[in-house]
Amino acid sequence: MTAAAIDITGLVVTFRSKRAQTTALTEITMQVEPGEFVTIVGPSGCGKSTLLKVVAGLVRPTSGTVSLMGQQVNGPQKEIGFVFQRAALLEWRGARKNILLQAEIRGLDRADAARRADQLIELTGLQGFENALPHELSGGMQQRVALCRALLHQPRVLLMDEPFGALDALTREQLNEELNRIWRETATTIVLVTHSIAEAVFLGTRVEVMSQRPGRLLRTLDVDLPKERRYAQVMSDPTFDRLASEIRGLLGSGANH
């Protein structure tokens, strides 16, 4: 039995400022196995971003432990890819150069990185936009660039913080299908945070439902759908409806407390 990709035990995160003290996460315990696609769904402000940042080593736990591939997290983690809510692109660099930033900073072999960047550009349908500056790209295109950048160094774990939250519904579904394909083809372990119930069920092999702040895990739902997914099929599958309404019920009851 190999180590879990991500292992979180008894995690509590409290932010202290001069005036106030906010508990963002409380008593989170969860494991993510290699190759899983875990989606975390919860109301806004419940601590989803904080949870990902703790795993990435960007926020220190107040108590509890987090390990990534068997190693305890204490400091920024390099072995991951991170996709942010806003694409977080360098506005002075073209798409391809934004993707290659990852290689420059890590000091990866230039020729290898260039080849891989071209593969990813093809995989995400960015051909023809290699030199476009971020402001010349649509929101969907920008997130594709951010995704390519996060995958360039072939991370074992990919963390995604509401990556498609700012996109229109059609673009979002399209990118969801692409992400599903990339996950199947690269066997990356993915944790994706969202506030869209449909997205959570469509993408996840497992959905974790979070409560209002302070965020707790309310329930774990296994998504019993084939690995390869298309919106047209998934939406008409009774499993989808059952899971979606169960999550809606949980989030609704959470809101009443």
Place this chain on the structure above:
Amino acid sequence: MTSPLRRLAAATTNTWRPALVLAVVLVAWWVVAARQVVPNYLVPRPEQVWQTLTGQWDFLMRNSFVTLWETILGFVLAALIGLGAAVLIAYSKTMERALYPIVLFAQVIPKIAIAPLLIVWFGFGLTPKIILAVLIAFFPVVISGVAGLRSTDPELLDLSATMGASPWQTFRKIRFPNALPHLMAGLKVAVTLAVVGAVVGEFVGATEGLGYVLLVANGNLDAPMLFADLFLMSAIGIALFAVIEAAEALLIPWHASRRAGTPLTTS
């Protein structure tokens, strides 16, 4: 593709407005002076100024270059010192507490009041002019530099942490380029102020330079020379400003401030 003719037309549409304003000012000046609304020893006629400019061209150019050189040295030093201070302030709270009061003090102290002191300390040479130019010009560089370096999107900093970037890599690839638009705005202000600093230095103690020439012309009630001198001072300021604008166009063509107004085209 733009043809030369199209480009000429574009240049004309961009320049006719300022040209018109300039023409109106010149005509008004000429009317005031020629009709002696104000006596000519106070406001000379444009052609008198022109004659002084052409007649004393070598003398004026020699002095212009003195002032230009002082300004450039002062500006470059102000830019380097200002940027250095901005980096220290943006990166370290301790440095911020230590440096900000000094920076502010150097800014609020009236430069004209310390100019005589600098002459006493450093003599009539280049040094006191450059120091004054630096003192006047470095404040906007510090302020714009700090604002620029601090305006980095926190997500970009998180990103660079997950890439394992060193502080130097984060500075060179993310924070500094991100600060450039702010910094360029500060440099544009600084370069025009550096001219003021150099001229103030020359006022107080010099044997050459446009500030010195201005003082002498003033003493002689030589209005045409005075006007010619003022004209050259402005020309130096405008020329240096244009150089920084050009540098900006090269360095940050991607920034919104530089693409505003560009028509949408399909490439």
